[in-house]
Amino acid sequence: MSRITLSRYLIEQTRSHNTPADLRFLIEVVARACKAISHAVSKGALDDVLGSMGTENVQGEVQKKLDVMSNEILLEANEWGGHLAGMASEEMDQAYQIPGRYPKGAYLLVFDPLDGSSNIDVNVSVGTIFSVLRCPDRNGATGDLGEEAFLQPGTKQVAAGYAIYGPQTMLLLTLGNGVKGFTLDRELGSFVLTHDDIKVPETTQEFAVNMSNQRHWEAPVQRYVNELLAGESGPLEKNYNMRWIASMVADVHRILTRGGVFMYPRDGRDPAMPGKLRLMYEANPMSFIIEQAGGAATNGTQRILDIQPTSLHQRVPVFLGSKEEVERVTAYHQE
Ligand code: AHM
Numbered sequence: 001m002s003r004i005t006l007s008r009y010l011i012e013q014t015r016s017h018n019t020p021a022d023l024r025f026l027i028e029v030v031a032r033a034c035k036a037i038s039h040a041v042s043k044g045a046l047d048d049v050l051g052s053m054g055t056e057n058v059q060g061e062v063q064k065k066l067d068v069m070s071n072e073i074l075l076e077a078n079e080w081g082g083h084l085a086g087m088a089s090e091e092m093d094q095a096y097q098i099p100g101r102y103p104k105g106a107y108l109l110v111f112d113p114l115d116g117s118s119n120i121d122v123n124v125s126v127g128t129i130f131s132v133l134r135c136p137d138r139n140g141a142t143g144d145l146g147e148e149a150f151l152q153p154g155t156k157q158v159a160a161g162y163a164i165y166g167p168q169t170m171l172l173l174t175l176g177n178g179v180k181g182f183t184l185d186r187e188l189g190s191f192v193l194t195h196d197d198i199k200v201p202e203t204t205q206e207f208a209v210n211m212s213n214q215r216h217w218e219a220p221v222q223r224y225v226n227e228l229l230a231g232e233s234g235p236l237e238k239n240y241n242m243r244w245i246a247s248m249v250a251d252v253h254r255i256l257t258r259g260g261v262f263m264y265p266r267d268g269r270d271p272a273m274p275g276k277l278r279l280m281y282e283a284n285p286m287s288f289i290i291e292q293a294g295g296a297a298t299n300g301t302q303r304i305l306d307i308q309p310t311s312l313h314q315r316v317p318v319f320l321g322s323k324e325e326v327e328r329v330t331a332y333h334q335e
């Protein structure tokens with residue numbers, strides 16, 4: 001049986017869904033960068049890539065060596081091909097300008113180069129999350145690309161995906177017509193289609209949340225999680241299991257595989273931080289993927305993909321996964 005590689009899938013998409021050739025090239029380049037990141041992550045202590053840099057990113061978080069390496073791998077892979085007008089990364093203060101010596105293209109690439117990086121040193125799955133937007137018309141302007149070009153709601157994404165560096169390296173991708181899963185065949189050096197048409201079950205008995213923050217949550221989330229914990233004898237009349245990997249890619253990947261609800265609610269610790277996760281680098285791409293797989297994603301009151309971003313590094317509360325549970329916790333916010 002012939003195997004469908006990512007390249008072949010993308011070419012078929014060009015034929016069947018008019019996926020533009022430059023978008024196809026962009027995805028291929030991102031996938032190639034993810035292979036390089038997968039390789040670097042897998043080396044661990046052998047190549048002295050574990051541990052911290054001793055620096056902080058724009059959000060005041062300690063940068064791991066692999067955060068910085070992954071960011072550089074993605075920038076270098078994508079800057080020269082002529083398919084991008086600019087990039088933005090969780091690890092960089094401002095938008096990245098395509099160097100003047102290279103041609104520019106129609107798209108914007110936004111990424112979290114290594115999500116869940118607090119897990120690197122303990123050998124737990126991490127991943128790369130990415131989102132592709134079209135660059136708005138600049139009316140002939142040739143100067144630096146400003147942050148405003150990126151501030152588009154998630155509904156405008158033309159593609160999104162993530163690579164998960166776990167027992168297997170996989171790439172999950174949506175071009176807006178379903179979700180496909182590819183597994184890296186290291187001998188071939190190719191991502192091979194292994195999970196066709198991924199769907200999130202509508203109902204679930206599994207939830208994911210960092211319970212240590214419970215005392216800081218708002219009332220609707222307190223109520224919902226208490227009901228989950230009450231199990232069969234509570235109002236939801238079933239027992240729930242809990243999982244928290246603290247790597248969003250790994251938690252979302254589990255939900256895409258067997259269902260579940262993922263929450264990173266707003267909490268009362270810092271009013272300037274409405275949630276931990278970033279809209280552009282984490283919430284939007286994951287919400288696009290989850291919706292394309294038949295699930296739902298809200299910030300408690302609104303569909304995440306409808307949020308108009310106001311800044312590049314904006315944070316949002318996130319509830320995503322199996323529809324029934326996301327709708328339930330969202331309804332509690334509205335009561
Ligand atoms: P990061 O982008 O700095 O790695 O942070 C995001 C991660 C998510 O992957 C994960 O869901 C969450 O932070 C875990 O947070 P916590 O440490 O509160 O459990």
Ligand code: MG
Pocket residue numbers: 090112114115116282
């Ligand atoms: Mg992250």
